[in-house]
Amino acid sequence: MRVYNFSAGPPALPEEVLKRVQSKLLNYENNGMSVMEMSHRSKEYEAINDEAEALLRELMNVPANYSIAFVQGGATTQFESVPLNIYKNGKADYVVTGIWAEKAFKEADKFTDAKCIASSKEKAFSFIPKITKNDIRPDADYLHICHNNTIVGTRFNYIPSSGNVPIVNDMSSSILSEEINVADYGMIYAGAQKNIGPSGATVLIIRNDLLEMSQKICPSMLKWKSHTDAKSIFHTPPTFSIYFSMEIFRWLKEIGGVKAIEKINIDKAKMLYDHIDNSKLFANNVAKEDRSLMNVPFVSPSKEMDAKFLAEAKKAGLVTLAGHNLVGGMRASIYNAMPVAGVKALIEFMKKFEKENS
Numbered sequence: 001m002r003v004y005n006f007s008a009g010p011p012a013l014p015e016e017v018l019k020r021v022q023s024k025l026l027n028y029e030n031n032g033m034s035v036m037e038m039s040h041r042s043k044e045y046e047a048i049n050d051e052a053e054a055l056l057r058e059l060m061n062v063p064a065n066y067s068i069a070f071v072q073g074g075a076t077t078q079f080e081s082v083p084l085n086i087y088k089n090g091k092a093d094y095v096v097t098g099i100w101a102e103k104a105f106k107e108a109d110k111f112t113d114a115k116c117i118a119s120s121k122e123k124a125f126s127f128i129p130k131i132t133k134n135d136i137r138p139d140a141d142y143l144h145i146c147h148n149n150t151i152v153g154t155r156f157n158y159i160p161s162s163g164n165v166p167i168v169n170d171m172s173s174s175i176l177s178e179e180i181n182v183a184d185y186g187m188i189y190a191g192a193q194k195n196i197g198p199s200g201a202t203v204l205i206i207r208n209d210l211l212e213m214s215q216k217i218c219p220s221m222l223k224w225k226s227h228t229d230a231k232s233i234f235h236t237p238p239t240f241s242i243y244f245s246m247e248i249f250r251w252l253k254e255i256g257g258v259k260a261i262e263k264i265n266i267d268k269a270k271m272l273y274d275h276i277d278n279s280k281l282f283a284n285n286v287a288k289e290d291r292s293l294m295n296v297p298f299v300s301p302s303k304e305m306d307a308k309f310l311a312e313a314k315k316a317g318l319v320t321l322a323g324h325n326l327v328g329g330m331r332a333s334i335y336n337a338m339p340v341a342g343v344k345a346l347i348e349f350m351k352k353f354e355k356e357n358s
């Protein structure tokens with residue numbers, strides 16, 4: 001029996017896509033082999049790579065002056081790649097809204113003069129600071145934000161006005177979950193393992209002028225232009241992960257694209273937050289206007305009750321609901337692949353638990 005998996009990542013993948021991939025696992029489109037066994041230089045793989053890029057471009061409406069690359073190393077490798085690739089005045093501004101954003105900031109400080117221009121750390125990252133243009137150094141090479149903070153469950157509900165300073169956006173846990181205007185950002189990066197596909201690939205979307213600004217010391221593997229010039233085949237890419245992502249992109253397009261999934265995601269999140277807000281047992285402790293659509297943390301009155309909830313939920317087929325080690329409590333990650341039925345099942349379980357434990 002499959003369970004409802006609320007993991008923050010790698011999380012649930014759409015069952016239809018898993019089945020589709022399974023049906024082609026041994027013999028991909030009459031090639032007599034699996035995608036995993038194909039040379040990355042074969043024309044068959046090239047077709048997969050091209051389709052993945054074209055579908056992502058279509059789904060996100062990526063403008064023509066932006067390049068896309070699929071690379072390895074996770075979003076974490078981009079923490080150092082960003083300052084190595086966008087470098088002119090040697091200054092970069094960071095908004096520290098969570099643990100990942102803080103890691104990005106600390107890593108960047110090794111390669112540029114990184115400045116934290118705003119942070120919500122003192123309040124346990126429970127809100128998103130409001131940045132104005134005056135907060136940003138006008139000669140900063142870029143402004144780094146993290147659109148959705150996976151661990152604490154907050155989300156930028158506005159785009160900072162940064163003038164000519166390009167915004168770099170870590171969208172690891174929110175890419176493809178809601179419509180965005182790519183042109184509002186200079187660069188977007190995201191580890192695949194939430195809304196894109198299985199772990200292994202990282203997506204980069206880069207405005208072309210920012211491909212020409214790398215530091216001399218930037219290693220070739222970290223240099224974005226190495227990957228965009230080679231159309232993601234600079235070296236052996238994570239072929240299966242990219243192939244799987246292509247199947248996810250096809251699925252997303254079939255169900256109506258980002259616009260359609262955004263509506264479903266808003267409905268799912270609303271249902272869950274409404275339930276938590278009306279509950280006397282559970283609470284969500286982040287600023288309402290900054291709540292994430294993807295990661296919904298909540299707590300009960302005690303650690304013991306949290307543990308009881310998690311154990312009983314697991315028995316009911318609702319798994320990976322523990323909050324991140326650093327924050328505890330519970331966290332329901334409800335990415336694109338989490339069906340409405342999964343959220344409803346969680347709410348029903350929460351109701352039953354509350355009745356039995358109040």
Ligand code: PMP
Nearest residue numbers: 074075076100150170172173191
């Ligand atoms: N940024 C965010 C917002 C994340 O959620 C994560 C991983 N959960 C990372 C960066 C790090 O990604 P990776 O594990 O792919 O390096």
